[in-house]
Amino acid sequence: MLEIFITLIQHMGLFLIIAYLASKTPIFKPFIEQSTRLPHKILFCIFFSIFCILATELGNRIPLKDQLGETQFISENANSKNNNENIAIANTRDMGAIVGGLLGGPIVGFFIGLVGGIHRYAIGGWTAIPCAFNTLLAGCVAGLFSYYLRRAHRSDLIFSPLVAGGLTFCLQCIGKLVVLFAARPSGDIVLFAPPSEETINLLKEITLPMVFINSFGSAIFISLIVDRKREYDKLASNLSSQALRIAERSVGILTKSMTTKTGEMLAKIIQEETDIGAVVITDTEKIIATIGKGAEHHEPGLKIASEEVECAISQNKVIFINGVEIQYDCPYSNDCPFGSCLIIPLHENQKVVATLLLFENKNKLFLNINRSLGEGIARLLSNQLLNNRYNQQQTLLVQSELKLLQAQVNPHFLFNALNTISAVMRKNGDSARDLLLHLSSFMRKNLKRDSSATSLSEELEQLDSYLVIEKARYGDNLDIVIDIDKSLTACEIPSFTLLPIVENAIKHGTSQSLNKGQIIIGLFQKKECIYLTVEDNAGLYQSTNDSKGLGINIVNKRIQNEYGERYGVDIAYKAKLFTRVTITLPLVRQEHDQYINC
Amino acid sequence: MISTLIVDDEQSAREELTELLKKHQDISVVGQCANAVDAMEVIVKLKPDLIFLDIEMPRISGMEMLAMIDPDYAVDIVFVTAYDNFALEAFEKNVADYVLKPIEEQRLDLCLDKIRRHSKSNEFSKLAPSKLKHLPCFSGKILKVVAPNDVDYVYSDLSGIHIVTADEVVHSHLSLKIMEEKTDLIRCHRQYLINPNSIAEIDVFDAGNGEITTQRQKKVPISRRYLRPLKEFLGFVS
Structure with missing residues (x-):
């Protein structure tokens, strides 16, 4: 029995060494993946079938013993077939069927079991049929078990050495029982007859070694796979965490366009994270930034001189100089320490705007990981550049819309105001002077405006100047009521929000009314929102008229751009009675003003 | 005497123009109106010789008001406008005169001289829209x-x-x-x-x-x- 033990351990060791070596090659990759595709399954079938056949062939052939325990000597001249008739084989075949079934599923398990079984049967011997059957059974059961685990979403258990060992143990025990009750030295199959003496003798010898070695072997095989899997995962997670770190650190750097400063920051981040020799960033003409020891001669500002970089820019493709077949030939200095280089174009809207150059020293190999990482970073940066461009255009759009709003107002308002003032001057110099001051204050604030937010109090101040002038213009024909919650005046509001609405109310509302006009301006808070209302009593709003709605549309768009769809401008109106415009804004108090209030 | 009507929706503008016209002995301001509806009433009743007409007015613009004036009734029209490129272009091509707000005295004198020299005409009707919307x-x-x-x-x-x-x-x-x-x-x-x-x-x-x-x-x-x-x-x- 000890002899069998040792032989089996040797076999197991041999198989595990083969498996270990295989695990170092790409062939092994399917083994560590949980999803098994058809090519993988075919690979499993072939691999484990060979395993089974080898295990049987290498197996410890045990001659039949008679009742006395004496070995029946085989006659010298007996042919090999007869030779085999009296033997049983202690082997590690089932291990292959079980591991294969577990990894590949029921069909793979069945196939491996079948191949292993047929092969075993073909060898012959008095235990051939039960043993072949056992292998088939082991493959099928392991396959079904694996299928069951997958269905139960416990596929992690497939890769548990304990489960594999336990399963093998059970299947081996069942197999030995089958042999016990079915095998006859004559080679016949007699079911459910009391076991023969020879069988018991045989099982005494082989049961223990086979059950334990097979169970142990399966467990080790699976744990080998698990280890490889962990290693792969770790590598992948390392790579992705590195990429993520770069992504995280570089976010926001490119919010402005690529300049020497932003380029330098980026290059620094990439160099630190990848630990690569040097990182150089160029635009389409010259070097923008250089980071890395020995790379100083790639001075920012120098014109691009390398053919490869020019090629990468003009053809928009990644160029890799591996440093083995082709050496990087530095155009700037003969003492350049770098041998390999990866040139990645960065594009914005498919147009190359910059390149990222990763250098590695002559005595170092350019890691493949860094290569794929570099390409990933380039994609990330390109996206950032695109996003940046989009943002710039968005800002431009907002600014130009704002200018449009301002331009719409100014000429009419200015001429009317001057006209009013010149008329008032004749009657009352002081009030004319007052009006002029209001006008100048209004104009100054108008000039100062940009697209940023302002405080409500500031907006109201300007509105006040505006209303004083309009009131002087329309006299008794215009009545203005202001109903404002004073505690809210520190709130933030996008600049140029309220004024266009009030202007609209006067221009298209009260000034078009044949009777006396009234405008009510309200400000109140409800929950986390503030509401600004501008109501006129003309009720002349026409939703179909686009040009009149332009100002309101722009205000609405700007608010929604800034704060989201929940906010914006609503219009309620009843013909000939009123038009009410409501601006809804989030309650944002300006910190600066709060500080002053304290 | 030239009986004159001022039509402008701004009170201060009307007062200003009245004040400027006081210097001209032959002009008598017979009425001031703030909108086209009032103006039509006064025109029908008083038949003024000269109308200073603002273009930007509530609901019915000065241009539209032109179309409402009886073509048989001869009157001089002077448009008064603060800022309206479109209208200015129209005036350049036609005989109707115009002054810009704020009104310069010299420009007004020139305008009145022209009116005194020429007989009243209805040329302005060319400017008027052919269909009324209001x-x-x-x-x-x-x-x-x-x-x-x-x-x-x-x-x-x-x-x-x-x-x-x-x-x-x-x-x-x-x-x-x-x-x-x-x-x-x-x-x-x-x-x-x-x-x-x-x-x-x-x-x-x-x-x-x-x-x-x-x-x-x-x-x-x-x-x-x-x-x-x-x-x-x-x-x-x-």
Whole structure:
């Protein structure tokens, strides 16, 4: 029995060494993946079938013993077939069927079991049929078990050495029982007859070694796979965490366009994270930034001189100089320490705007990981550049819309105001002077405006100047009521929000009314929102008229751009009675003003 | 003396112009109006020789008001505007004069000189739109603007011109002639204009005259003279 033990351990060791070596090659990759595709399954079938056949062939052939325990000597001249008739084989075949079934599923398990079984049967011997059957059974059961685990979403258990060992143990025990009750030295199959003496003798010898070695072997095989899997995962997670770190650190750097400063920051981040020799960033003409020891001669500002970089820019493709077949030939200095280089174009809207150059020293190999990482970073940066461009255009759009709003107002308002003032001057110099001051204050604030937010109090101040002038213009024909919650005046509001609405109310509302006009301006808070209302009593709003709605549309768009769809401008109106415009804004108090209030 | 009417929706602008005109002995300001409806009333009543007309006015612009002035009535019009490129271009091509707000004294003097030298003309009517979009009306002291499409029929009697719409009867200073020319209303009687869209039935009498029943069951007479053109318009005559 000890002899069998040792032989089996040797076999197991041999198989595990083969498996270990295989695990170092790409062939092994399917083994560590949980999803098994058809090519993988075919690979499993072939691999484990060979395993089974080898295990049987290498197996410890045990001659039949008679009742006395004496070995029946085989006659010298007996042919090999007869030779085999009296033997049983202690082997590690089932291990292959079980591991294969577990990894590949029921069909793979069945196939491996079948191949292993047929092969075993073909060898012959008095235990051939039960043993072949056992292998088939082991493959099928392991396959079904694996299928069951997958269905139960416990596929992690497939890769548990304990489960594999336990399963093998059970299947081996069942197999030995089958042999016990079915095998006859004559080679016949007699079911459910009391076991023969020879069988018991045989099982005494082989049961223990086979059950334990097979169970142990399966467990080790699976744990080998698990280890490889962990290693792969770790590598992948390392790579992705590195990429993520770069992504995280570089976010926001490119919010402005690529300049020497932003380029330098980026290059620094990439160099630190990848630990690569040097990182150089160029635009389409010259070097923008250089980071890395020995790379100083790639001075920012120098014109691009390398053919490869020019090629990468003009053809928009990644160029890799591996440093083995082709050496990087530095155009700037003969003492350049770098041998390999990866040139990645960065594009914005498919147009190359910059390149990222990763250098590695002559005595170092350019890691493949860094290569794929570099390409990933380039994609990330390109996206950032695109996003940046989009943002710039968005800002431009907002600014130009704002200018449009301002331009719409100014000429009419200015001429009317001057006209009013010149008329008032004749009657009352002081009030004319007052009006002029209001006008100048209004104009100054108008000039100062940009697209940023302002405080409500500031907006109201300007509105006040505006209303004083309009009131002087329309006299008794215009009545203005202001109903404002004073505690809210520190709130933030996008600049140029309220004024266009009030202007609209006067221009298209009260000034078009044949009777006396009234405008009510309200400000109140409800929950986390503030509401600004501008109501006129003309009720002349026409939703179909686009040009009149332009100002309101722009205000609405700007608010929604800034704060989201929940906010914006609503219009309620009843013909000939009123038009009410409501601006809804989030309650944002300006910190600066709060500080002053304290 | 040149009787002058100032039409401007801003009180200060009216006062300013009145003040400037005081220096000219031959100008007498007979009225100031804040909108086209009031202005039409004064024009009909006082028939001024000269009108200073603002272009930007509530509901009915100065341009549209031009179309409402009886073409037989000769008057000088000076447009007053603060800022309107479009209008300025129109003026350059035509005889009608204009001054810009705030009004310069020299420019006003020049303008008045021109008016004194030339006889009154109706050239400005070239500027006027050919169709009216609004009819200036009043009801008591309330001023109203009625769209021509909303009119059922219009009639005149000794007290003036009356416009009948779906829900009210209002009055206007526009003549039937102007309304006939510049809207889609058609003449059915010397004293009546009818909106063809509001005709429900036409009764033709033996005497050669007839009567219209409107969609709202109002009766409008048709005189003999207008029966045939009306029937032709509606497609009844072969």
